[in-house]
Amino acid sequence: MALADTLQASWYGTRGAPIWTFPLAWLYGVLTALRRALYRIGWLRSRRLAVPVVVVGNLTAGGTGKTPLTLALVEALAARGWRPGVVSRGYGGIQREPALLGDDPDPAQFGDEPCLIRAGGVPVAVGRDRPAAAALLLQAGCNVVIADDGLQHYALARDVEICVIDGERRFGNGRLLPAGPLREPLSRLRRVDFRVCNGAAGEGEHAMRLVGDLAVSLVDGATRPLTGFTGAPVHAVAAIGHPDRFFDSLRAHGLEVRGHRFADHHAFAPEDLAFAGDAPLLMTDKDAIKCRRFARPGWWRVPVRAVLDPAFIDALCARLDAASR
Template sequence: MWTRPLEALYRAVVRQRARRFRRDPSAVVRLSVPVVVVGNITLGGTGKTPLIVALAHAMRERGFRPGIVSRGYGGSERGPWLLGREDAPAKVGDEPALIRQSGFPVAIGRERPEAAQLLIDAGCDLILADDGLQHHRLGRDVEICVIDGERRLGNGHLLPAGPLREPASRLARVDFIVVNGDAAQPGEIAMSLQGGIAVNMADPSRSVPLAEFAGRPAHAVAGIGHPARFFASLAAQGITVDGHPFADHHAFTRDDFTFADGCPVLMTDKDAVKCRDFARENWWRVPVRAVLPESFYDAVAARVAGRS
C-alpha cells in the first residue's frame, strides 16, 4: 500500500519530536498556573469543543477562573491574541470564536505558552488548552484525550494510512480518556452530546424544540470533523435530512446556500458562528452540550488543586 512508507516517515517525525521534549526539559514552558490539555490522537470530529466548554463551566463552579488557549486554526491571526467579543471567526478561527461566546476568556496563538500568558495576565488561574496533546512545548498537569465512540481509532494506522496523529500507545500516558457516545470501555469516561432545541439565526430570541421539524424535509449543513454524526442526530428526531457535508473549518459564504426549495436549514453551532452575518429567517443552529459524570469533573479539579 503506497501510504505505508509515508506512515513510517510520519511515525519517525512524531517520535523524534516527542523525544526532543522528553530529553530537554528546558524546551517545555511551565506556566505559573495549572494547565489542562484537552485533545485527541485522531483527526477531528470527536467532540472536544463541547467538552472544553463543559469543563470550563465545571471548573468555574468549583472556584477556578478558567481561560481557554487555542491555536486559532482557520483564522488569519497568528497571535498571541486575546479575543474580544466581536472578533470574527475569519480572524481567530471558528472554534475559539464559538468558545468565546460561552463567556470565557480565550486566547489564540501558534505558540500556546505565549497565548496562555495573556490569559494569566487577564486574571485566569487555570488554563484549558484546546487541541494541545501534540503541542509538547506547553507544559501540562492533566491530559484528557477525547475519542469518538463510533469510529474509535479507525484502522489503527498513523497518517496518511489511517486517522491517527499519534500511535495508540499514547493513550497509556494520558490522565483521562473520554469517549463521545455509548461505547466507553472500562477505565474510560462516557460523554454524551445533548441538545433538543433549534435557535433561529436571524432572530436569536426565537427557539423551538427540534421535534417541531419532525416529519419535514430540512437541509442539514455541517463543516465539522464528522458531519455524519450531526445528520444522524437530526434523523433520530424524525427529520427528513438532506445532508450537505463540508470540510472541517470550512469558510462559509452565501454561495454555499443555494437552496431554492424553501426548506429550513439546520447547522451546528460551530458552523453558525461563521454564517450569522448573512443568515436568513429559516436558518437555525442546533446547540449541544457535553454531559459527563460529576465524578470526572471532581477528579480533574482534585488534580488541578494539587498543582495550585
C-alpha cells in the same frame, strides 16, 4: 470519489488503505517520535505557566467532541470557584501573533472554534506560540488554562491531559496518518491522565453524552424543538470533522435530512448555502458562528452540551488542587 472520502473509507470502513500511504505513515511516525524524543531529552523545551494547565485533545484526525467537552469543563470549573481561560491555535483563522479575543471576534481572523468558545463568555487567547498566548490569559485573571486541541503541542507544559475518544468510530484501523486516522500511536493513551469517550465508554474511560434537542434562529434567537421540523425535509450543513454525527442526531429526532458536507473549518459564503426550495436550514454551532453575519430567516443552529460523569469532574479538580499547591 475524492481523496478525503477515499481515506475516510479506508480508515473507518472495509476498504484497505492505499499502498502509497504506508511509506508516508512510516515517515510520519518517525518524525513524530523524533519530536517527542527531543522534548523528552530537553533539546526542545516546554514552557510552564504559573497556573495549572489542562490539555484537551485526541489521537485521531477529525471531530470527536473536543469543543463541547472544553465548554463543559469551563462551566464545571467555574462552578467550583476556578477562573478558567482557553488557549487555542486558532485553526481556520489568520491570526498568528498571540491575541486575546474581544467580545465579538471574527472567525475569519481567529478561527471558528475559539470564537464559539468565546461566545460562552470565557476568556480565549489564540496564537501560533501557545505559551505566549496562554500568558495573556493569566494577565486576564485566569487561574487555570485549558488548551483546546493541544495533546500534540508539547511547547506548553501541562499538568493534566484529557484524550477525547469517538465512541462510534474509536481509532479506526489503528494506523498512523495518512494510512489511518491516528496522530500518534495508540500507546500514547497510556500516558494521558483521563480518557473521555463521546458515546459508550469502555474500560478506564469516562462517558460523555452530547445533548441537544432545540434549534435557535440565527436571525432573531427564537427557539424551536427539533421535533417541530418533522413532516417535511430539512437541509443540514456540517463543516466539522464527523458530519454524519450531526446528521444522525437530527434523524434521531425524526427529521428528514438532506445533508450537505463541507471540509472541516470551511469558511462559508452566502452562495454555499443557496439551496433550492424554502426548506429550513439547520447547522452546528461551530458553523453558525461563521454564518450569522449573512444569516437569513429559516436558518437555525442546533446547540449541544456535553453531560459529564461527576466522578470525572471530582478527579480532575483534585488534580488541579494538587497542581496549584
